[in-house]
Amino acid sequence: MLLTDKALSNKISSPNNSLINPTNKQLIEPTVADTIVQMLTDLGVRQAFGIGGGGIVPIWDALEKSSIEVLNFRHESGSAFAATEAYFTDNRPVAVFATTGPGITNVLTGIMAARGEGAKVILLSGSTSEALQGKFALQETSRDTMPEGFFKAGTVFDYAKTITTSSELQKIQEELALQIKRPGGFVVHLNIPTNIQTSPGSHLTSPKFKTSLFIPDENAINKAVEILSEPFAIWVGFGARDAAEEIQRLAELTGANVMCSPRGKGIFPESHPQFLGVTGFAGHESVIEYMRSTPPDRILVLGTRLGEFTSFWNSIMVPPKGFIHVDIDPKVPGSAYPTADTFPIYAEIKTFLGLLLDKLSQKHKLNPLSVHIPVREGEITTEKLQLENGLVRPRELMRAIQTVVVENSDATVMAEGGNSFAWAIHYLKFNQATRWRVSTGFASMGHFTTGVVGAAANGKKAVAIVGDGSMLMNNEINTAVQYNLPAVWIVLNDASYNMCNQGAIMLGRPSIKGYIAPTDFAMLARSMGADGICVDNESQLKKAISKAMKSKVPFVIDVKINPSELAPIGERMNSINKQTAK
Known part of the structure; x- marks a missing residue:
């Protein structure tokens, strides 16, 4: 440290x-x-x-x-x-x-x-x-x-x-x-x-007690074994991150396909042949294709509340015989899809899976893998505006981050609210639960422009993919410099709140304009004692990111982004349309 x-x-x-x-x-x-x-x-x-x-x-x-x-x-x-x-x-x-x-x-x-x-x-x-x-x-x-x-x-x-x-x-x-x-x-x-x-304190005695585990009863485990003898899929969320090993064992034992929430990337390896893709916001069409063409009888839900950014409450995600939903909070199972058949199990996920695996036969697969649908990325589309020659396409930036950071380092990668996390969710792929962080609940701008400093405070490299709007709203570059923390900011700089701009067009409200005065974030970084570099074409990406990863001081990469390439945010806009419909 x-x-x-x-x-x-x-x-x-x-x-x-x-x-x-x-x-x-x-x-x-x-x-x-x-x-x-x-x-x-x-x-x-x-x-x-x-x-x-x-x-x-x-x-x-x-x-x-x-x-x-x-x-x-x-x-x-x-x-x-x-x-x-x-x-x-x-x-x-x-x-x-x-x-x-x-x-x-x-x-x-x-x-x-x-x-x-x-x-x-x-x-x-x-x-x-x-x-x-x-x-x-x-x-x-x-x-x-x-x-x-x-x-x-x-x-x-x-x-x-x-x-x-x-x-x-x-x-x-x-x-x-x-x-x-x-x-x-x-x-x-x-x-x-x-x-x-400043008043007189007291002498405290450290309490000694055992923490009770959330353990399901025997009948619930037996019922789960019975239900899961039929074809099922697994839907994994961030709350299941401590049970990654058990989830992979269960999937491979039973042949179940696995999908994950945007926050749950990496809990089940995204390179695994049984992985279907990410659901919800900036998710993959392969998941929808699977649910339309060969839906499982049931879905075992682990560590996700199936909220808006995970499911968009899309009815296509409800399997014919419903859900088995494991959670320690009794208010969660059945809340996202109240009309779907849901068998709730109130338990700590790792404990539940350990008991379930003990019950399942080790001699044969109960749910043979019947279909393999490879993860499919969305088609890249652009606005009617002419593409800006020379500017960096966001998907190419993500591919450079995948190669240099995800595949060739052990850094934590985090993505800020806005188009930054749409691009990252869709294109980056992780095989470890501890490598990825995103907030799709409260989803505050400024979370990871500052949170990256906390992630780097243990001395390990942390990389934040952020927008220029978030970077101007709140950042802690100066703090990282003061304590010499190995934080890296990769700024998608398009001089706008581009999720707002692109979303407004999708919503049929082109009068909304979220533009920002241009900023040189590399210069800003250097003014505070960090290092920084500007990238204005794709040929510079890997070299710039490699330099940041080797830097001994906090580092900012200011990437001049092509604003015309539409981020994969269509489902979010559809959700807004439904919520604002009369």
Whole structure:
């Protein structure tokens, strides 16, 4: 890791969590801020991202003095996006810190993304001391000045607590320790008034308990074996990423064809002969062809909620005898297709598949592979406008990224909302679940222009494919330079919000124009201490990408994109048309 663990500069922890002054060896009782930071350490937090401020100085100071690596960002939302991606690199919870007022409101977009993506993120924020509330304090923050949802569990946070006394901390630690060990995401908000942060803390005892697994009963497993004796296919989503080995074993044992959601690329190898393609947004026609020509009796759904970008709720995706849907959330099975026959199994996917494989016969294939339909990419079309000579075609950029980055490195690849992730979803192919990241739920612009810094914070190369609009909206190049993180940005630069422009034409609304003043992103990168290069024709692509992958500093590739080549976003536009129809 480029960021090495810090030695404590002016304190060391004693066995009972008191602090020892290294000068005179006297015990110093911890403050609430110290106790909270110790709690984070006990919960497995190794990194904290954020921006400090007056309302959270004691917490900020305690973090800086601890063994937790602190990265100071340029915008609070960027720190939360980065924390989300840092979590997915090593499955450790990540802390985010923000000050009062705009610190909290700025961070919320990134926090909402963390919740939607299923990350484990703990937000620490300050609030105005109770004695000063109602006196027009700077950035006054309380339940009277902020929406109530900021301070309680609900649509934003899985768990939220305003801490008013150190006696609450032991129970908080126990609740967080239990939830963080469970499958799925968990987003926390601990709000601490400034005066409470410096009040006397307490000595916490690390809770010891076993986390219960979501295990289906014997009858559910037997029923699944019975149902899956008939021809079936497997539909894989991001939530099944921890069960990649079991999914491949099941597919090869039974001969089942496999398709995946846009977020689920690589969980089942995209080069495997049983892989049908990506469903939904920027997906492949081979999936639709399969469902039309030789549909399976049932589909086993693993790790996806079958939402809009995964299915577009297309009725063609409903097999004759319905779905078997495995999820730990009882609200998920049957929600996307309420009229389809759905057999729900409430279980952790890896556990379920392990039990299922134990039951299945190892001597013969229960569902012989009856059809193989190769993944088929869509036809490239252009607007009626003349093609811009010399500019880079996006599909050729994707092919260069496939060769240099996907096939010849171990870098994490992520794609930003907009045409960037449409091109990447459709053309890039992965054989590992840990190599690919995209957000098709909250899908915020700026997620990966900043999230790439979090993904690179473990010292491993991370590459973000982003649009110029997202890059101008929010980026953390300066942060990557400060900590010398191996982040690479590949910018699709067409001086426009081109998904909006192309989508407007598809929707019959050509008066919409989403143009942007041209920007030299390589120059922008160099102005902040990173390196950068401009690419304005396809012959330069592989050399430029190779240079970025070898760079010892953060790197930006500014690719001048042909804006006339239509991205594979037609199904999204069809969905919008249906939603706006009278």
